[in-house]
Amino acid sequence: MKTKGKATSFDIAHYAGVSQSTVSRALRNSPLVNEETRKKVWEIAKKLNYKVDKNASNLRTQQSATLAILLFEDPTGDESQINPFFLNMLGSITRACAKEGYDLLVSFQSISQDWRAEYEDSHRADGIILLGYGDYMDYQSRLQNLLAQDTKFVCWGAKVEGRPDLTVSCDNYGGGQLAAQNFISANRTNCVFIGDASEHSPEFLTRFKGFKDKLEQHNITLGERCVANAISTEESGYHATHSLLANNVSFDALFAASDLIAIGAIKALKEAGLSVPEDVNVIGFDNIAAANYITPSLTTVQQNTTLAGQMLVQNLLALIKGEQITDTLLPPKLIRRQSTS
Amino acid sequence: MKTKGKATSFDIAHYAGVSQSTVSRALRNSPLVNEETRKKVWEIAKKLNYKVDKNASNLRTQQSATLAILLFEDPTGDESQINPFFLNMLGSITRACAKEGYDLLVSFQSISQDWRAEYEDSHRADGIILLGYGDYMDYQSRLQNLLAQDTKFVCWGAKVEGRPDLTVSCDNYGGGQLAAQNFISANRTNCVFIGDASEHSPEFLTRFKGFKDKLEQHNITLGERCVANAISTEESGYHATHSLLANNVSFDALFAASDLIAIGAIKALKEAGLSVPEDVNVIGFDNIAAANYITPSLTTVQQNTTLAGQMLVQNLLALIKGEQITDTLLPPKLIRRQSTS
DNA sequence: ATTTTTTTTGCAACCAATTTCATAAAAGGT
């Protein structure tokens, strides 16, 4: 038994002495075909090493059993390094997809450029997952576009009031509160926040709000001078902390909007002769692998990436099925390590 | 202008008052169509937000502009953590694909199970990239299968004599030599190696060989007792080093087959009251992010993941085009940090 | 033996593009 090129269902039909439709039915285990026939067809299919042509199949059925993920690059534009947190998310999303029998198309996107969010339009994918920090203000009109085209998609990240996209996110507000509570318990009341606390980074802003509100509940106010802007990189965290110190802001507790920022901050503190946690308590956000490796190891608000991946996929699939779904908020968890006392 | 459902080329044809064939040609910028017609078609296409249906297109052209990557899980079976080195590779491969205008299908695979390497057979992808450590002996027959089916694929990892697959890999032998050379220069001659130095992990074995050969060139022999078996995890590295110490093997230089192993090793050394680098010099392999964050920071043999991703994609595309390609060996580079003196 | 019901099967339309081939229209040459 031999074939030139790839075997098709017609080849099988020929060898099995049945029609091609019957082959198709047999292979999809349709109850319409006789048990014997089914067996014969499967046997021959295996012998010919036949595989359904997904293009043909998808074309006919108008679906693809594939999801796409758009990863928005960090604003750094740094070619070499990808934010480890998102790499983690990518891993868990891939796993979640596999579990549901879906394939995953991966694509990196520059925020600045036009999205190549054509996957769903071009029938490559049944739905899209959007993932990434960055200036969310840019997204707005594009999200509207996706909605207008009735594209199925879910976003990772903060829910923004008035934005109609479906999101899965960590409870950033609660996470900020956790950090504040920890400082309060340790009686560290001279707090600073490092990170972009503007509407350009809704996640960071929400973390900041939770942090600030919890502090205020305990009559601690966070002055303007106690907030230093930073994007989610080590360098940015380093510089922000550095300038804070240069401005003679004194503090004994530092909450960073992300672990990378925290790592940079610790470096700046050390260089300034301050010790962590004795002089300054530090808490980060994400719980990336490095948080456990640095010295002192970093206390941080963990985002459950495994669960996040699962929920993103699950919600997207539900959305595709036409079910009514709502935004999902995942509980954060404080991982205590050496950087807090 | 409105459409129910997605617009097709027929819709455009209708609005443009031309045939569907002409629309297809116009959109693909065929020189066969008149400039005016082309413009009109493009305009209408944009207005209708038309996107070529990839399923139909791929079905007809028998190609997909998509590559697939199979990531083999670490033998640990640990659900939560993915080897950061491979995550990095995934990132750089994704980038390389994007640069070449290809999409990437990602799939995690358990080595134990049957591969779902059907992407190419089922016309989902034009070629496959295989990535992962693990027991390569298992792969053998499966690789043969792929070859028999004329599937286009390239592997990341050590070239194994007699195995006919095309590989892109780091010069592991040279990397091992680099490590040895460094120890020799520092006059550290009581060396040990941690990692699976068997044919089950050809990469590790090659690193070991390079290490051992270079030492022997300087009349230093590496006894059997100086090799401790470990897979590529922190825990495994910890335990291997621990048992080495328990067996009273004394050494002043340790070469780990991977950074994760090295990190575990350093932990074990510290616990045994040994200091790094004073008592023991440690060198790892990979240069994962954590290598830079641990204390002392880890001297390691860097694998250039960016280049690796590019070469994998580049070679695979060449292979698909039918070009003659050869195995690629990438130069390793020693990154000196605090763990060596 | 005949009718009714159930189980299997095949024909052919369909999905949305690409591409070959034939042909019409326009341009160029004498």
Add this chain to the structure above:
DNA sequence: ACCTTTTATGAAATTGGTTGCAAAAAAAAT
């Protein structure tokens, strides 16, 4: 004006499955 060449277009076949519909075959009921 007539023939040749060039340019632009459309009709229709093709890709490999899936599925509605009609019909044949088998089983059950009368």
